[in-house]
Amino acid sequence: MNDQTPGRLPVDATLEMRVLREHVASVYAGNTTAIAAHMGFAIVIGCFGYFYVNPAFRLLIVALIAAIVLVDLYALFTSRWTPAVPLAETPYWEKKYTRIVTIISTITAPSSLFLVSIQDPMLTTFVTVVIMGSWTRAVQARWPLKRAMFGYGIPMMSGLIVSLAWYGGALNWFLAGFAFVNLVLTLSEGVKQNRRLTASLILQFENEALAAQLREQIAATERASAEKTHFLAAASHDLRQPMHAIALFGxxxxxxLRHRPEVRNVERLMRAVNALGASLDTMLDISRLDAGVVQPMPHALELDELFLPLHNTFSVLAERKKLQLRVRASGLWVHSDPQLLYRMLSNLVDNALKYTRQGGVTVVARRRGEQAWIEVRDTGIGIAPEQADRIFEEFYQVNNPGRDRSRGLGIGLSIVRRLGRLLGHAVQLRSRPGRGTRFRLTVPLAEPTDASQDSLLLQELESPVRHFFQVPELGGRVLLIDDEEDIREAMTELMRAYGIEVVAVADEAEAVEALTQPDADLNPVALLMCDYRLGEGAEGLQVGLRLRERFRLDAPMLLITGETAPDRLQRVREWGVPVLFKPVSAATLMQAIVELIHVEASAEGA
Incomplete structure (x- = not known):
């Protein structure tokens, strides 16, 4: 057990003990059969020799066979190793097994003297061959335990060799030599097999240990990823609450102040709020993708309908950095989700512009068989080979140790990878440090269609913020449920500025009180607006559903939340309730209300 395979590190004690345990289990698995066969073989040979040897030796033969049978019976009925034996006790059972088989072999060895004394050449040859054959098979069964192999093999075969040499004669000496060669070769091969078995078990246990370590590392990585996601969700929620209030107050x-000079300061404030909101929305995208709430709706679309808003969106940034932005028309049609594919391309172009100091960025698409290759190339700083995988990790940025805010959060490429998996679009990277980078998306081609694309809502793709919006016409008041006092005041102030009456309450109890007022029927609720996470662990979604059922409210419900936890986003999606994520601009809020009222009116009309 202390043999070392060349080039292998020393085996630690626990691993050595496990290997020994497997060897012991192996020999004990066939122990009963082997001992029973030995006892039967001894009895048959003894009976055979009893009638052929000198009558003066018959009593000795009977005594020898009896001794062999008694030892074999002891070996059969003595306590034996079982899988329940503790690992630490394995050496004891290895020694006990070795001791028993050595005794059996030693007691059996003298029987060869009587068989050889028959002095019948043919009989002697037959008996010698039979003994060597049975002995060889018995030794092979004990290869796993080297000491047991020697303990069983040497005494018995030595008895045969000595007996043949003792009686002399050319035939006996030849058989003695043959038996000696068989002894040496069998034991030599047994040593080799023992080493192979030991090395194989060591390798097996090492692989199992490595597999266990890998599982632990994967589990640890998954836990760390889940903890990171939960942390980001909690941090995002806590940041979104005051940001939402600031946006509404602003x-x-x-x-x-729209007709006064001070409105410029408000515009600067709102630009800062929108910039921070965009950063929070980027983190929200990660949670939404992890939650599975983003469901692609692929269909045939013309790539140039995506390329136009892509150029319009980033041409100003490229011009500001004195870079060239080339977005080449292709005339290709692909099968994909336009919104999600546009998001992938915009993240790639935005990333390319951030890391390009001179030259420019090119977006092209080419046909390759049944696929379209959409490539975003830049002449930027490039990516070293050892960083090629890391750039798709969240918050990892090349050559930005100071976390320059102008380069974003380092989440854009992570979103590209997630969207690529969601859409089934392979993302390939090729880069040379100092020479530039090429990202390639592989998208299936589609046949052109006559269906109207509505220009893919180009204005929607180019800018998520609507600067011009329609004030909704509600046939009643808005019931707002939010546990944050600042948000209730800000929302009330904003809505009243546009002529919308708001009843703002903190929880379900206050909402019930407002709905049970004597004049509640004179001014019905036209819209139920709820924060998702309310005080004391209450959930705005369930509160709103209960209120609608209890008071038979026909008003639509709109959730406004700073929640980004994947499991909760998934629950909102399953209920199909519209949701806005804080901070919400006035334009986005008003437009969402208009669309919600329109959908409700269309449903009633149908």
Whole structure:
């Protein structure tokens, strides 16, 4: 057990003990059969020799056979190793097994003297061959335990060799030599097989240990990823709450000061709020993709309908950095989700512009068989081979140790990878440090169609913020449920600035009180607006559903939340309730209400 395979590190004690345990289990698995066969063979040979040897030796033969049978019976009925034996006790059972088989072999060895004394050449040859054959098979069964192999093999075969040499004669000496060669070769091969078995078990256990370590590392990585996601969700929620209040107060203030010079300061404030909101939305995208709430709706689309808003969106940034942005028309049609594919391309172009100091960025598409290759190339700083995988990790940025905010959060490529998996579009990277980078998306081609694309809502793709919006016409008041006092005040102030009456409450109890007022029927609720996470662990979604059922409210419900936890986003999606994520601009809020009222009116009309 202490043999070392060349080039292998020393085996630690626990591993050595496990290997020994497997060897012991192996020999004990066939122990009963082997001992029973030995006892039967001894009895048959003894009976055979009893009638052929000198009558003076018959009593000795009977005594020898009896001794062999007694030892074999002891070996059969003595306590034996079982899988329940503790690992630490394995050496004891290895020694006990070795001791028993050595005794059996030693007691059996003298029987060769009587068989050889028959002095019948043919009989002697037959008996010798039979003994060597049975002995060889018995030794092979004990290869796993080297000491047991020697303990069983040497005494018995030595008895045969000595007996043949003792009686002399050319035939006996030849058989003695043959038996000696068989002894040496069998034991030599047994040593080799023992080493192979040991090395194989060591390799097996090492692989199992490595597999266990890998599982632990994967589990640890998954836990770390889950903890990171939960942390980001919690941090995002806590940041979105005050940001939402700031956005609402700012919008109300801007509306009040719209004809005064001070409105410029409000505009600067809102630009800063929108920039921070965009960063929070980027983190939200990660949670939404992890939650599975983003469902692609692929269909045939013309790539140039995506390339136009892509150029319009980033041409100003490229011009500001004195870079060339080339977006080449292709005339190709592909099968994909336009919104998600546009998001992938915009993230790639945005990333390319950030890391390009001179030259420019090119977007091209080419046909390759049944696929379209959409490539975003730049002449930027490039990516070293050892960083090629890491750039798709969240928050990892090449050559940005100071976390320059102008280069974003380092999440864009992570979103590209997630969207690529969601859409089934392979993302390939090729880069040379100092020479530039090429990202390639592989998208299936599609046949052109006559269906109207509505220009893919180009204005929607180019800018997520609507600067011009329609004020909704509600046939009643808005019931707002939010546990944040600042948000209730800000929302009330904003809505009143646009002539919308709001009843703002903190929880379900206050909402019930407002709905049970004597004049509640005179001014019905036209819209139920709820925060998702309310005080004391209450959930706005369930609160709103209960209120609609209890008071038979026909008003639509709109969730506004800073929640980004994947499991909760998935629950909102399953209920199919519209949701806005804080911070919400006045334009986005008003437009969402208009669309919600329109959908509700269309449903009633149908």
């Amino acid at each position: 919008a109300a203030l801007g509306n009040t």
